[in-house]
Amino acid sequence: MTVVDINRLLGPLPYDEVASRDAAGLLGELDRLRIDSAWVVHTHALYGDPRDGNASLTDADGGRLRPVPVLVPGPLGTTGSDTPVVRLCPGEHHWPLTGAHALALGDALARARTTVLLGWESATAAEIHRFADAVPALRIVLTGTGYRSLRDLAELMDAHEELSVDTSTLAGHLQVEWFAGRYGARRVLFGTGAPVTDDAGPRYQLDTLELSGADTALIAGGNALRLLGQGPNP
Incomplete structure (x- = not known):
């Protein structure tokens, strides 16, 4: 089973010392938890200037760490x-998800078949609904949703x-089984949000899901590879 963490940060945190402050440390964390690869956003792009953070993604290992730039429209x-x-961070960088520039960016990303990571705390449910309604072909993965948002x-x-x-x-x-049962396992992707949130819990959960082997494999990494054009498209 290939395991791909689609929600990972690379770089220092402003409030904590973390192993994933550099690529070598992050790769060590992936090895520890038997995670084959990760999609990584640089912390400077999330907490500082996205242009600087995106440029810092050159430190990522092209084999196991896939750079995910943060885009700001306009x-x-x-x-x-x-x-x-790519990742969109309207809340962190103070731009409207349903503004004209954002909708134009969303349309361009949809036409390019680009996948968008969007943090649940970065926009309201109403904004996400209007954005997804305006660009229905855009592939969006909502991260960090939590039980209060179900x-x-x-x-x-x-x-x-x-x-x-x-x-x-x-x-x-x-909860994962419920989403897989209602919407299909192809709409659920393994992610940890580490190091801001725990990585060991989601990784253990992956090994204990009450799902078929095929569905678990999709969630673990099959869906991520499909979105990259590296797997079957059911």
Whole structure:
């Protein structure tokens, strides 16, 4: 079973000393938890200037660490990206997810078949609904949703077929199984949110899911590889 963490940070944190402050330390953490590869956002892009953080992703190991740039729309934002995965951070960088520039960016990303990571705390459920409604072909993975969001999250996933969710905070009893059963395992992706959130818990959960081997393999890494064009497209 290939395991891909689609929600990982690389770089120093402003409030803690972490092993993943550099690529070597992060690779050691992946080895410790038997994670084959990770999609990484640089902490400087999340907490500072996205342009500096995106440039720092050159430190990532192209074999196991896939750089995920943070994009900011509009003339004062970042330049475009030709990577298959990007992250949008409207809350952190103070731009409207449903503004004209954001919708234009979303349309361009949808046409390029780019996957977007979007943190649950970075926008309201209503904003996510309007954004996904305006660009229905855009593939969005909502990360860090947590148990308090399940009603809103279920409504969004009912309404938008291209919305998926990561497992980083789906820690309640059989929550991952519920989402896989209702929406299909192809719309659930393994992610940890580490080092901001725990990585050992989601990794252990992956080994104990009450799902078929095929569905577990999709969640563990098959879906991530499919979004990169490296696996079958069911």
